[in-house]
Amino acid sequence: MxxxxxxxxxxxxxxxxxxxxxxxxxxxxxxxxxxxxxxxxxxxxxxxxxxxxxxxxxxxxxxxxxxxxxxxxxxxxxxxxxxxxxxxxxxxxxxxxxxxxxxxxxxxxxxxxxxxxxxxxxxxxxxxxxxxxxxxxxxxxxxxxxxxxxxxxxxxxxxxxxxxxxxxxxxxxxxxxxxxxxxxxxxxxxxxxxxxxxxxxxxxxxxxxxxxxxxxxxxxxxxxxxxxxxxxxxxxxxxxxxxxxxxxxxxxxxxxxxxxxxxxxxxxxxxxxxxxxxxxxxxxxxxxxxxxxxxxxxxxxxxxxxxxxxxxxxxxxxxxxxxxxxxxxxxxxxxxxxMDDMLIVLGVNVFPSAVKDVVSGFHPQTTGEIQIVLDEPGPKVAPPMKVVAEYADAACDLTALRTEIERKIKAVLTVSASVNLVAPGTLPRYEMKGQLVKKAYENKVAV
Known part of the structure; x- marks a missing residue:
């Protein structure tokens, strides 16, 4: 049946x-x-x-x-x-x-x-x-x-x-x-x-x-x-x-x-x-x-x-x-x-998942893994938004790839980004929930 x-x-x-x-x-x-x-x-x-x-x-x-x-x-x-x-x-x-x-x-x-x-x-x-x-x-x-x-x-x-x-x-x-x-x-x-x-x-x-x-x-x-x-x-x-x-x-x-x-x-x-x-x-x-x-x-x-x-x-x-x-x-x-994850860049709302979508769209040149790096507590982020993304083995011209990703983020999300490409396997993987935002300001040494 x-x-x-x-x-x-x-x-x-x-x-x-x-x-x-x-x-x-x-x-x-x-x-x-x-x-x-x-x-x-x-x-x-x-x-x-x-x-x-x-x-x-x-x-x-x-x-x-x-x-x-x-x-x-x-x-x-x-x-x-x-x-x-x-x-x-x-x-x-x-x-x-x-x-x-x-x-x-x-x-x-x-x-x-x-x-x-x-x-x-x-x-x-x-x-x-x-x-x-x-x-x-x-x-x-x-x-x-x-x-x-x-x-x-x-x-x-x-x-x-x-x-x-x-x-x-x-x-x-x-x-x-x-x-x-x-x-x-x-x-x-x-x-x-x-x-x-x-x-x-x-x-x-x-x-x-x-x-x-x-x-x-x-x-x-x-x-x-x-x-x-x-x-x-x-x-x-x-x-x-x-x-x-x-x-x-x-x-x-x-x-x-x-x-x-x-x-x-x-x-x-x-x-x-x-x-x-x-x-x-x-x-x-x-x-x-x-x-x-x-x-x-x-x-x-x-x-x-x-x-x-x-x-x-x-x-x-x-x-x-x-x-x-x-x-x-x-x-x-x-x-x-x-809503707690939302970032604001010059008045524009940006969700980390949307950034991941853009970068993942460049597969097989990227692995799809990303982190947005915050130097100060959010949600407001001073432009350009810092994005770390992994390139994949299929990537050839990293300079061109970085430029294309920055252009695509600007076109899709209407915010400027500075993309840092790193080798595959550099960013952490997660067995439960992924972390798309790195709070670099938490590791700053107080003077």
Whole structure:
């Protein structure tokens, strides 16, 4: 019997009107819960002079205040172990996960049994959207401890009926052995690790990565797999389809993911999360339509332990479409980068991932590895922006290559750059999230 195109066709192909009706009912119920169970939100609502009757439909949500990561960290520090925003009894919590702490100290997230079930179903749907199916054998080459992309991913892959092989990070030799022994056809990892592992296989095993037979690579935890030039190189290296997912440890591990059409990540979990895109400066809610760019904001629709209202993710995204050939009706987007990573050069916003896209576009003359060097704390950067990029073995005229890269950065990103080309293998590789910015000012010796 052929596998279905959808894990939950009723939700994945629902009309906008059907989804809106479902979300309206679920948000009303979630607000009832918050007003009764969450001291954190009781205080926020009181400060904003908001009462339960102020919410009547989805449009009223904009009247309610945002929640920030800083507030959650402060809440957890002041009211350990899980903060004032906990809304379930501690005895009902069966697991604690954590954010990676990319932009600060990691914060813990509690799950009740129902929360864990929701995470499993939601994350499984996102993997299924990417093409995960029951016969697949998946090498998990990502964190397995507190990381929200670890155990919850295990639960989701097993829920979908595929085989989960827990390798973790820092174990490339074991990953290679498992792929060969089990004849694995899929891998879950960061795009940084997919690039790192390809180089490792060539160097240590002296074979081409594509010879291993992987056909599906599921990426997440950082921008990269959706960058056209980066994706093209990874797919050429591995001979596999590379797709990406986007989630949030405080909400759901994977909320958006690509279908095999690879034309943007679908919003996959509308019955569990309400998604907004807002203007990062004004906070104004923007229409979900093609071309809109802004910050992702999430609201829980079915959460017991730590339900969040209008949580600002700091992820800057662009809507790529509201329809797809796959039949899914969830809108599609691409993550441009973290708002915290954004640099400003003479008033122009620049995301490191965009610089990497430009440099990767010069493959095979470049390896695609870059670092932006900051002599002073950002986000403002004095021109020209300093970019270190690796040339590849195929490069011949380095002077001409440097000039072409600088010209392309100027043409595409409208900022001037000073490019320093270094030998292949000079820049660090990462087995988890890549670091595209080097804070040279931190190593300055005080006089």
């Amino acid at each position: 052929a596998a279905s195109e959808y894990l939950d066709e009723r939700i994945e192909t629902a009309t906008h009107e059907e989804i809106q009706k479902l979300q309206d009912a679920r948000l009303a119920k979630q607000l009832d819960y918050l007003f009764v169970r969450s001291v954190f939100y009781q205080e926020k609502f009181r400060a904003a002079d908001l009462r339960r009757e102020h919410y009547r439909c989805l449009g009223d949500l904009q009247r309610f205040p945002f929640t920030t990561k800083e507030e959650l960290r402060e809440s957890q520090a002041a009211f350990p172990p899980l903060g004032k925003h906990i809304a379930a009894d501690l005895d009902d919590i069966i697991r604690v996960q954590s954010s990676t702490g990319t932009t600060g100290k990691p914060s813990f997230v509690g799950l009740t049994r129902r929360d864990a079930e929701v995470w499993t179903k939601a994350t499984a749907r996102s993997f299924y959207t990417q093409g995960l199916r029951k016969p697949d054998i998946v090498i998990h080459a990502a964190g397995l401890t507190l990381f929200a992309g670890g155990l919850p991913v295990k639960d989701a892959i097993e829920f979908a009926g595929a085989m989960f092989v827990p390798i973790g990070t820092g174990a490339s030799e074991k990953a290679l052995y498992a792929i060969q022994l089990l004849k694995a056809n899929a891998m879950h990892c960061t795009p940084s690790y997919a690039a790192y592992f390809a180089d490792w296989v060539r160097r240590e095993a002296e074979i081409e990565p594509r010879e291993l037979g992987l056909k599906k690579i599921f990426c997440g935890a950082e921008p990269g797999a959706g960058i056209p030039a980066v994706r093209a190189k990874l797919q050429a290296d591995w001979g596999a389809r590379v797709t990406e997912g986007l989630g949030n440890a405080d909400m759901v591990p994977i909320i958006f993911s690509e279908c095999p059409d690879q034309s943007g990540m679908h919003f996959n979990v509308p019955e569990y999360v309400f998604a907004e895109i807002v203007d990062p400066e004004s906070g104004e809610s923007l229409p979900i339509e093609t071309g809109v760019t802004g910050e992702l904001v999430y609201t829980s629709l079915e959460r017991e332990c730590v339900p969040l209202l209008r949580f600002r993710t700091r992820d800057r995204v662009t809507v790529l479409g509201t329809e797809c050939r796959c039949g899914r009706t969830g809108f599609k987007l691409r993550c441009v980068g973290r």
